[in-house]
Amino acid sequence: MTLIKKEISVNAPRETVWRYFEDPDLLAAWLMRNNFTGRLGERFQLFGRPSSEWDGVLDCRLVELDPPRKIAYTWNANDINGETLVTIELFEEGDGTRIRLMHSNFEHAARDVEAVVRRHDAGWEDHLRILESQFLKEVTGERTAPGPIDWTRFDLHVSIGAEPRKVLDAWSTVDGMEGFFVEMMRITDPEGIERPANEPARPGDRFIWRWPTGRCLRGEYLVTKGDDEVRFTFGESKVCISVQPYGKGTLMRLRQFDIPDHLDARMHIHANCRGAWVYFLTVLKTLLEKGVDGRDMSRETGASFSTYFNPASVGVAY
Numbered sequence: 001m002t003l004i005k006k007e008i009s010v011n012a013p014r015e016t017v018w019r020y021f022e023d024p025d026l027l028a029a030w031l032m033r034n035n036f037t038g039r040l041g042e043r044f045q046l047f048g049r050p051s052s053e054w055d056g057v058l059d060c061r062l063v064e065l066d067p068p069r070k071i072a073y074t075w076n077a078n079d080i081n082g083e084t085l086v087t088i089e090l091f092e093e094g095d096g097t098r099i100r101l102m103h104s105n106f107e108h109a110a111r112d113v114e115a116v117v118r119r120h121d122a123g124w125e126d127h128l129r130i131l132e133s134q135f136l137k138e139v140t141g142e143r144t145a146p147g148p149i150d151w152t153r154f155d156l157h158v159s160i161g162a163e164p165r166k167v168l169d170a171w172s173t174v175d176g177m178e179g180f181f182v183e184m185m186r187i188t189d190p191e192g193i194e195r196p197a198n199e200p201a202r203p204g205d206r207f208i209w210r211w212p213t214g215r216c217l218r219g220e221y222l223v224t225k226g227d228d229e230v231r232f233t234f235g236e237s238k239v240c241i242s243v244q245p246y247g248k249g250t251l252m253r254l255r256q257f258d259i260p261d262h263l264d265a266r267m268h269i270h271a272n273c274r275g276a277w278v279y280f281l282t283v284l285k286t287l288l289e290k291g292v293d294g295r296d297m298s299r300e301t302g303a304s305f306s307t308y309f310n311p312a313s314v315g316v317a318y
Contacts, residue, residue, distance in 0.1 A: 002104075002106040002107065002113060002117050003102060003103070003104045003106075004101075004102065004103040004104075004106075004117065004120060004121050004124060005100070005101070005102050005103075006100070006101045006102075006124050006125065006128055007098060007099065007100045007101070008098075008099050008128050008131070008132050009093055009096055009097065009098045009099070010096055010097055010099065010131075010132055010134075010135040011095070011096045011135055012096060012097060012135045013095070013096075013097065014068050014069075014090050014091075014092050014097045015068050016097075017068075017090055017097040017099065017135075018067055018068030018090060020131060020134065021071050021088060022036075022038050022067065022071070024036045026134075029130075029134060030127060030128075030130045030131035030134055031046065031127050031131075032046040032047055032048045032058070033046070033047040033048075034046045034047065036062075037062075038062070038065070039062065040062055040063075040064075040065050041061070041062065041063070042061070042062055043059065043060065043061045044060050044061070044062065044073075045057055045058060045059055045060065046058040046060060051079075053079045054077055054078060054079040055077070055078050057077065057078075058075060058076065058077045059074075059076045059077065060073045060074055060075055060076070060086075061073060061074045063085075064087070068090055069089065069090055070087070070088070070089045070090070071087075071088050072085060072086065072087040072088070073085075073086055074086075075103070079116065079119075080109045080116055081109060082106075082108035082109040083105065083108055084103060084104065084105045084106055084108060084109065085103070085104050085105045086101070086102070086103050087101070087102045087103075087104070088100070088101050088102075099128070099131070101124060101128065103120055103124065106120075151259060151261045151265070151266045151270050152257065152258065152259045152260075152261050153255065153256060153257040153258075153259060154255070154256055154270060154274050155253060155254070155255050156253070156254045156255075156274070156277055156278065156281060157251065157252065157253050157254075158251075158252050158254075158281045158284075158285055159246055159247070159249060159250070159251055159252075160249050160250045160252055160284070160285050160288055160289065161248065161249040161250075161285075161288070161289045162249055162250060162288040162289065163249075163250065164227055164228065164243040164244065164245055164250045165227050166250075166288065167243050167250045167252050167284075167288065168200075168227060168228070168229075168230055168241065168243050169200060170284055170287075170288070171230045171232075171241045172200040172201045172221070172224055172230045173187075173197065173198055173199060173200050173201070174186065174187055174195070174196075174197035174198075175197045175198050177209070178197075179287055179293065180280060180283045180284040180287050180293065180295070181209075181280055181283075181284075182209040182210060182211055183210055183211055183212045183297065184208075184209070184210040185207060185208070185209050185210075186207065186208050187199075187201050187205050187206070187207045187221075188205065188206050188207075189202065189204070189205055190204045190205070190206075200224060201221040201224055201230075201232075202221065202224055203221055203222060203223055203224055204220070204221070205220065205221045206218065206219070206220050206221075207219055207220070207221065207232070212296075212297045212298065212299050213299060214299065217234075217235060219232055219233040219234060219235075220232065220233050222238065223240075227243075228242055228243055228244060229241065229242045229243075234256065234273075235269070236258075236259070236260055236265065236269065237256055237257065237258050237259040237260075237269060237273075238256070238257055238258045239254065239255070239256050239257075240253075240254070240255045240257065241253070241254055242255075252281075254277055254281065256269075256270075256273055256274075256277070282294070283295055
């Protein structure tokens with residue numbers, strides 16, 4: 001018999017953790033949408049995102065219920081074509097709870113058993129990670145109030161399914177920056193010679209950016225460090241882009257720093273840039289992963305992501 005066995009520990013009482021297995025809303029929060037009733041012997045369904053191999057529906061039947069210790073239900077879908085069994089047990093562990101999940105009876109699958117087990121093993125790993133996160137204070141909103149805001153800097157992070165070098169090139173070449181950030185860019189070396197569009201900038205290189213709205217900005221590349229960092233001036237502040245391998249892709253960090261600390265800069269640099277970067281990082285991720293440029297390149301509404309944008313300027317009452 002092939003068996004998947006997973007265990008995690010969470011910092012919450014067993015009675016609290018149990019609710020994530022009997023409450024339909026909390027079950028959906030970490031597993032899938034469902035029509036779970038909690039009545040022994042009754043059938044219910046779980047609803048996920050369909051794929052080429054799965055229609056998105058799991059047929060289940062509650063076969064064991066011992067609150068707050070144990071729950072078990074059958075598990076079948078068109079990509080299994082045979083009834084398997086999921087058993088979940090909760091154990092008190094100090095002030096927390098240890099969760100043990102076992103998925104068995106894969107020998108009943110009419111499909112390629114090895115592929116089915118491998119797919120479910122990865123799926124449970126992912127869903128248990130989500131379940132574990134439900135008990136973190138950062139997720140539940142129980143964090144204590146943060147200290148004073150440092151208006152002179154901020155950090156943003158994004159995971160991108162592309163190689164680190166490719167992500168860094170997006171920030172250091174004309175082709176890269178025009179692909180997700182600006183409408184036009186020109187890079188010149190300290191002698192004023194223009195760099196080819198696919199050639200990475202070097203420290204001391206100057207640049208000019210132009211967005212679809214016509215706004216332009218000049219600046220300088222300060223650091224182009226191998227395969228992991230790029231720094232450049234950004235108006236009255238500076239930006240550092242750093243990358244590192246993460247899973248099958250890249251973890252990218254953007255830090256904007258040396259922001260002046262006065263009321264106007266707090267709004268029009270710190271708050272405005274932070275929001276705008278979220279927009280452009282989403283565009284970059286979509287471009288590198290899906291090959292789609294999601295920018296609004298309209299000269300009328302191309303700044304709609306910015307706090308500078310006034311709908312009245314394009315005739316919209318707001």
